[in-house]
Amino acid sequence: MFTKPQLLQLPKIVDPRGNLSFFESPRQLPFEIARTYWIYDVPGGEIRGSHAFKEQQEFIVALSGSFDVVLHDGNEEIKFSLNRSYYGVFIPKMYWRRMENFSTNALALIVSDKHFDEQDYIRDFEEFKLLKNG
Numbered sequence: 001m002f003t004k005p006q007l008l009q010l011p012k013i014v015d016p017r018g019n020l021s022f023f024e025s026p027r028q029l030p031f032e033i034a035r036t037y038w039i040y041d042v043p044g045g046e047i048r049g050s051h052a053f054k055e056q057q058e059f060i061v062a063l064s065g066s067f068d069v070v071l072h073d074g075n076e077e078i079k080f081s082l083n084r085s086y087y088g089v090f091i092p093k094m095y096w097r098r099m100e101n102f103s104t105n106a107l108a109l110i111v112s113d114k115h116f117d118e119q120d121y122i123r124d125f126e127e128f129k130l131l132k133n134g
Contacts, residue, residue: 002030005071005078005091008059012086021086023059023111030090031057031113038063038109042102049098052122054131056114060099061088065106072096072125074132082108096128 010028013020025032039048060069066083073095080089081101091097099108114120122128 002090003092005080005089005095007080008088008090010061010086010088019086023061023088029059029111031059033111033113034115035112036109038107039099040105040107042067042106044102044104046102047098047100048102048108050096050123050125052096052128052132053093053114054120054122055093056112056117056120057093058091058097058110058112059088060091061085061109063107063109065103066101067099067103067106067108068101070098070100072128074129094128094132096122096125 008028010021010023023029042048060082062082063085066081069080069082069089069091071078071080071089071091082089122131
C-alpha cells in the first residue's frame, strides 16, 4: 500500500495505428476502483480541486493536454506536471490537492476508491492542516 503520492507509469503498447495505455486494479493501482469521473473544458487560469479527503484515495491521468497536480501534506507542497497519458499520479488520503495550469482541451480522468461522500471532503485548508498535523 502506498502512503505517499507517486507518479506511476502505465503500460504503453506502441502500435503504428495508434498507441494504447491502460490501468487495472490491483495491478497498476493500489486500490479497487469505486468511482470514475473526468474534468474538461476548464477555462484558462481556473483551478480545480482545492480540497482533501479524509479517507478517499485517487489516481489522476491527463488523457489529453496537460495540467499540474499540486499536493500539500500539511507541511510542504509537491507538484506533478501531467502531459502524457501513460503517467498518472496516485494521491493517498489526507493530501490537499488542486489542479491548475490546464492546457486547451485538457482532459483529466480521475478514479477513486470510494463513492462520492460530501462528509469525506475537507474544504478548508486551515482545518486540513489542523487535522493532518494535530
